[in-house]
Amino acid sequence: MPLTLYGSVARGSFRRYATYRAAILAGAFTNTVFGFILSYTYLALWHARPDLGGYDATGAVTYIWISQALIAPVCVWGGGFQDDFQDRVRNGDIAIDLYRPVDLQSWWLATDLGRAALQLVTRGVLPMVAGAAVFRLRLPHDGRVWAAFLVSVMLAVAVSFAFRYLVSLTGFWLMDSDGVRSLAGILGMFFSGKLLPITLFPGALGALARVLPWSAMVQIPCDVLLQQRTGGALATGLGFQAFWALVLLAAGRAVQGLATRRVVVQGG
Amino acid sequence: MALIEVDNVSRTFTVRSRKGRLRREKRQVNAVDGLTFQVAEGECVGYVGPNGAGKSTTVKMLTGILVPSGGRLRVAGVDPSRDRVRLAHRIGVVFGQRTTLWWDLPLRDSYEMARRIYRIPAGRFRANLDRCLELLDLGPLMDTPVRQLSLGQRMRGDIAAALLHDPQVLYLDEPTIGLDVVSRNRVRQFLREVNTERGTTVLLTTHDLTDIEQLCSRVMVIDHGRVVYDGGLEGLHAVGESERTLVVDLAEPCPPIAVEGARVVRVDGPRQWLAFPAARSAAPVVAAVAAGYPLVDLSVREPAIEDVISRMYAGEVAAPVRVG
Numbered sequence: 030m031p032l033t034l035y036g037s038v039a040r041g042s043f044r045r046y047a048t049y050r051a052a053i054l055a056g057a058f059t060n061t062v063f064g065f066i067l068s069y070t071y072l073a074l075w076h077a078r079p080d081l082g083g084y085d086a087t088g089a090v091t092y093i094w095i096s097q098a099l100i101a102p103v104c105v106w107g108g109g110f111q112d113d114f115q116d117r118v119r120n121g122d123i124a125i126d127l128y129r130p131v132d133l134q135s136w137w138l139a140t141d142l143g144r145a146a147l148q149l150v151t152r153g154v155l156p157m158v159a160g161a162a163v164f165r166l167r168l169p170h171d172g173r174v175w176a177a178f179l180v181s182v183m184l185a186v187a188v189s190f191a192f193r194y195l196v197s198l199t200g201f202w203l204m205d206s207d208g209v210r211s212l213a214g215i216l217g218m219f220f221s222g223k224l225l226p227i228t229l230f231p232g233a234l235g236a237l238a239r240v241l242p243w244s245a246m247v248q249i250p251c252d253v254l255l256q257q258r259t260g261g262a263l264a265t266g267l268g269f270q271a272f273w274a275l276v277l278l279a280a281g282r283a284v285q286g287l288a289t290r291r292v293v294v295q296g297g
Numbered sequence: 298m299a300l301i302e303v304d305n306v307s308r309t310f311t312v313r314s315r316k317g318r319l320r321r322e323k324r325q326v327n328a329v330d331g332l333t334f335q336v337a338e339g340e341c342v343g344y345v346g347p348n349g350a351g352k353s354t355t356v357k358m359l360t361g362i363l364v365p366s367g368g369r370l371r372v373a374g375v376d377p378s379r380d381r382v383r384l385a386h387r388i389g390v391v392f393g394q395r396t397t398l399w400w401d402l403p404l405r406d407s408y409e410m411a412r413r414i415y416r417i418p419a420g421r422f423r424a425n426l427d428r429c430l431e432l433l434d435l436g437p438l439m440d441t442p443v444r445q446l447s448l449g450q451r452m453r454g455d456i457a458a459a460l461l462h463d464p465q466v467l468y469l470d471e472p473t474i475g476l477d478v479v480s481r482n483r484v485r486q487f488l489r490e491v492n493t494e495r496g497t498t499v500l501l502t503t504h505d506l507t508d509i510e511q512l513c514s515r516v517m518v519i520d521h522g523r524v525v526y527d528g529g530l531e532g533l534h535a536v537g538e539s540e541r542t543l544v545v546d547l548a549e550p551c552p553p554i555a556v557e558g559a560r561v562v563r564v565d566g567p568r569q570w571l572a573f574p575a576a577r578s579a580a581p582v583v584a585a586v587a588a589g590y591p592l593v594d595l596s597v598r599e600p601a602i603e604d605v606i607s608r609m610y611a612g613e614v615a616a617p618v619r620v621g
Contacts, residue, residue, distance in 0.1 A: 034413040041410065045401040048442075122395050127362045129397070130385035131414055290364065 034131070035139040042143030053148075056101055057155035064097040064156050068164055082228035088255055089226075091167045094160035095251045096223055101152035102145040103185045103246050104193060105223050106214035110141040111197050115207070118200040127289060134278070134285055138190055145186040169256060177263060181250040184270035188245040191277030192217075198281065201288035222248030242273040299335035300466060300498050301359065306332045306368030307522075308354050328354040330522040332368070338465075341492045341499040343509035346519035347610045352502045355519070356468050359500070360388060373465055386415060389464035389497075391456050393471035398443040404454050405439045408461060415462035422461060429457035432487050449480030456484065460491060467491065469501045473508055485511050506602045518609055525609060530602065539575040539600035543582055544568065548591035556585035567593075575600050 046053075068090050075086040084092060099105070114137060117123040126133060160166060169175065196213045200206035218224055220243035227238040227248045238244055249266045252258045258266045308329040316322045329351040336342050346352050357363035358370055361377030361384055370377060375384050398407040412422045430436045433453040443451060456472065472488070473481045489512055491497050501513060509516055510530060518526040518533075526536060533539075543559065546568050553561040554569055559582045563570040573582055579597050586592055 034410075037410065037413055041399060041402055041406055044406075045399065048401050124357065124362055125390065125392060125395050125397050127381070128360050128385060128388070128390040129414055130382045289362070 035135055038136060038139035039143035039146070042140040043147045046144050046147040053151045057152045060097045060100055060152060061156040061159045064094055064160050065163070067093045067097070068160070082226045083257070084226065084228075084255075087165055087167050088257075090160075090164050091255060092226055092251050094157055094164070094166060095254055096247050097160070098149075098153040098157045099182065099185065099247055099250060100223070101148040102182065103189045103250075104141075104145075105189070105221050105246055106218045107193060107196070107210050109144055109193065110137050110190070111193050111210065113140075114194075114197050115200050115205075115210075118197070119205065133289070134194060134281055137194065138187070138278075141190045141193075142183075142186060145183075149182065167255065169254065174254065174256060177267070178250060178254040181253045181267060181270060184267060184274055185246045185250050187274040188242055188270055188277060189217075191274055191281050192242060194281040195277065195284060198284045198288050217243055217246065220244065221246040222251065226251070242277060245270040245273050300338040300340075300373055301334075301336035301500070302369070302371040303332055303334050303355075303359075304369040306358065306365045306370050308351075308358060308363065309366045327522050329358070329365075332519075332522065332524060334517060334524055334527060336498060336500065338498055339492070339496040340515060341489075341501065341513045343506075343513035343516040344500055344502045344519065345504070345506070345509065345516060345606060350519045351522040352519060353470070354522075356390075356470065356500070356502065360384070360390060360468065386462065387465045389459035389462070389467045391459045391467070391469050391472050393452065393469075393474035396443070396451060396455055397458055398451065398454055400444050401442055403440045403442055404435065404446070407443065407454070407458055411458050411461045417462050421463070425461045425463065426457070429460060432490065433457055433483065449476045452476060452480070453484065453487075456487065460497075463495070464497065466498045466500065469499065469503075471503050471505070472501070473503070473505055481505075481507075488512055506606065510602060518606060520610055533602060533605050534575050534600060536605075539605050540572040541575045541579065541600055542598040543571040543573065543579060543586070544596045544598065545571065545586055545590075545592060546594040548593050551590060554586060554590060556582060556589070558582055558585075 071089045071093055072086060075081055075084070075089050079085065081089070104111075114123075117126065126136070161168070192213070196209050197206050199209045203209065220227070220238050220241050222238075222244060223246075227235060227244055229235075230238050249258070249270055253263060253266060306329060307327060310326045310328055312324045312326050314322050314324065332351070332355065344352055344355070354363065358365050359372055359377055361379075361381035364378040372384060373387055377384050398404065399410065408426060411417070412419075417425070430439070433456065435450075435453055435457060438446060438450055438454070443454065446454060452472065459467065469488070473484055476484065485508060488499065488501075492499050492512070499512070501508060503509060514529060516526070516528070516530055516533065517524055526533060528536075542562070545554070548567065550567050551569075553564055554571060556571075558577065559571040559573040561569055562572045571582065571586075573579070583595060586595075
C-alpha cells in the first residue's frame with residue numbers, strides 16, 4: 030500500500046480536526062489553567078524538597094508545561110481516534126471500512142498522527158506560550174534538542190496510538206469498550222509521568238514504571254526537551270519508545286486479525 | 298460463467314442468553330441456511346426479505362467480511378473471505394444508512410481519497426468523476442463539507458464514491474431510504490444507467506419494492522435464511538395467487554354483489570370492492586355487474602407487489618422455489 034494514501038489520510042485528518050476551532054481553544058484554555066494550578070503546587074513542593082526526582086524548581090515547572098502541552102497530542106488518558114473508532118464498532122459502520130482495500134490499523138494510525146500534529150501546533154503551543162510568559166522555563170536554544178523532542182513526541186503518539194488501538198479493539202468482543210478505556214486512562218495518567226514524574230516513584234514501583242510502555246508517552250519526551258537525556262541516554266530513550274511502538278503495533282495487528290475474522294460485525 | 302455463485306451456503310451464529318441469575322444458555326441460530334443462487338454478469342437482481350431474513354448476512358459473506366459456516370461461495374472467481382482486500386478493488390458497496398464520506402471535509406476530499414485507495418489512473422478517475430457529477434448533479438456540492446449535505450445529496454455523494462473505481466459488482470443496501478420522490482427517481486435513473494450502459498452487476502437489497510420494480514428484472518425473496526422465490530416480477534403474482542380488485546360505484550347502496558368469479562371484500566355505501574384472480578380477465582365480471590346492478594362508475598386496481606411479498610413473509614403463500 031503506497032505511503033501517499035496514508036499521507037493524505039493524515040493530512041485530511043489534520044484538516045478535519047482544524048475545523049473544530051472552538052474545541053481547540055477551549056481545550057488549550059483548560060490545559061493552561063491546570064498548568065498554572067500544577068505549577069504553583071510543584072513550586073510549593075520543590076520549595077520544601079529541592080531537587081526532588083533530579084529536577085530543580087525551574088526544571089519541575091518546565092516539566093509541567095511540557096506535559097500539559099503533550100496531553101492532547103499524545104492522548105495520555107485516551108481519546109483521539111478512539112471516539113470515532115468505537116462509535117463505528119458499536120454501530121456497525123466499521124463494516125464499511127472493511128469493504129475497502131485499506132489496512133484498518135494503518136488507516137487509523139494515519140488519522141491519529143494527523144490529529145496529533147494539529148493538536149501539537151495548537152493545544153501544544155498555546156499553553157506552552159502562556160506558561161513561558163508567566164514562569165521561568167528552561168527551554169533549550171539548540172535546534173537539535175527540539176528536533177530530538179519532535180521525534181520523541183512522534184514516537185510517543187505512536188506508542189499511545191498502538192495502546193489505545195488495542196483498548197478499542199476490545200469493543201469487538203465487549204460491544205462497549207468504555208470500561209476498559211477508563212481503566213487504561215487511569216493507568217496512563219499514573220504510569221506515564223503525567224501526574225508526577227516517574228523519577229519520583231520509590232524503589233520497585235519506579236523501576237516498574239520505567240519499563241512499562243506509558244513512560245514512553247510523557248516522561249521520555251519531557252526529559253528529552255529538558256536535556257535530562259542526552260547522548261547515549263537520548264538514544265536509549267528513543268530506542269525504548271520505538272521498541273514499545275513496534276511491540277504494541279504488532280500486538281494490535283494480531284488482535285485486529287482475530288477481531289475482523291471471528292467476530293460478528295454489529296448492525297444490519 | 299456466473300459472476301456470483303452461492304452454493305448451499307450456511308452461516309450460524311451463537312447467541313448467548315441469560316437464564317436465571319447466573320446461568321447462561323448458548324443457542325445456535327442459522328442466519329442463512331442452504332442458500333443457493335447465481336447471478337450472471339450484468340444482471341440487476343433485487344434481494345428482498347423481511348428484517349432478519351439473512352440479507353445483510355449474505356452481503357457480508359459476499360464481500361468477505363463474514364466467513365460462511367458451510368457451503369461454497371465465489372465472487373468473480375474469488376473466495377471473498379480469503380481474498381477480501383483483492384476483491385475489494387472490484388466491488389462497490391453503498392449502504393443507505395451509513396456513509397464512507399469524510400464527515401467534516403468537502404465532498405472533493407472523499408473522492409480524492411477514493412482515487413488513492415483504489416489507485417485509479419488519473420484519466421479514468423477524471424472521466425468517471427465528471428460523469429457521476431453530471432448525472433447525480435453533484436458539481437455544485439464538491440466544496441461543501443459532507444455534514445452540511447442533505448440526506449439525498451449525501452446519498453448521491455456516497456453512490457458516486459462507490460463507482461469511481463469501476464467496480465464489477467455493486468451491492469446496494471436501501472439506497473433510497475429516507476429520500477424524497479425527486480431524489481429517489483434521480484438515484485434510480487442513475488443506477489439503471491450504471492447497470493445497462495456499463496454492465497455493472499447490481500445486487501439491490503431494499504424494502505422499497507418500487508426500487509425493484511423500476512430497476513430489476515429478477516427478484517429473489519429470502520426468508521428464514523433460504524431463497525423462497527427466484528424469478529421475474531410478474532411470476533411473483535402467479536406464485537403469490539394475487540387478486541385484482543374491481544371497485545364499482547352504484548347508483549344507490551345495494552346488498553353485496555353476487556356475480557360469478559368474484560367476491561365482495563368490502564362495502565361502503567354505494568361503493569363496493571370485488572376481488573378476482575389476477576390472471577383472469579376483468580371483462581366478464583364487469584359485464585355481469587353491469588347487467589344486474591345500477592353501475593355508475595368503475596375502476597380496476599392491480600395487485601400491489603408489497604401484498605404478495607408480505608403474504609409470502611407471513612407464510613400464507615407456499616411459494617415454490619423457482620430458480621430463474
